[in-house]
Amino acid sequence: xxxxxxxxxxxxxxxxxxxxxxxxxxxRLASLEEGICPLCDAQPTKFxxxxxxxxxxxxxxxxxxxxxxxCSGTMEVEFICKKCGLKEVHTVYGRGCGL
Numbered sequence: 001x002x003x004x005x006x007x008x009x010x011x012x013x014x015x016x017x018x019x020x021x022x023x024x025x026x027x028r029l030a031s032l033e034e035g036i037c038p039l040c041d042a043q044p045t046k047f048x049x050x051x052x053x054x055x056x057x058x059x060x061x062x063x064x065x066x067x068x069x070x071c072s073g074t075m076e077v078e079f080i081c082k083k084c085g086l087k088e089v090h091t092v093y094g095r096g097c098g099l
Contacts, residue, residue: 029090032079035059040084071097 028038035044035057042060049056060082066089067076075092 025090028088029092032061032088032090033092035061037061037081037084037086039086040081042081042083 031038036042037060044057044059047056047058048054062080062082064078064080065075066078069075075095076089077092078087078089080087
């Protein structure tokens with residue numbers, strides 16, 4: 001009886017640990033796509049030109065496309081933070097061809 005309870009407990013811990021991992025990975029990707037570094041919390045800065053009243057944004061996150069799998073496929077994107085040097089590679093879905 002104790003063996004079955006222990007196996008069930010370990011199984012539940014493994015399932016919840018896996019779900020927590022994927023949830024945190026998705027949250028980090030969303031943060032990087034917004035331009036916010038999840039490690040150093042560097043956020044985009046906003047500048048306004050007083051002569052033309054034009055607003056400029058400077059993002060601390062730079063995106064490099066490593067591999068693109070067609071129009072309806074996925075893209076592997078490398079996100080690099082200019083301030084702390086964080087490098088992460090994520091698979092991004094649904095950006096299309098960019099036409």
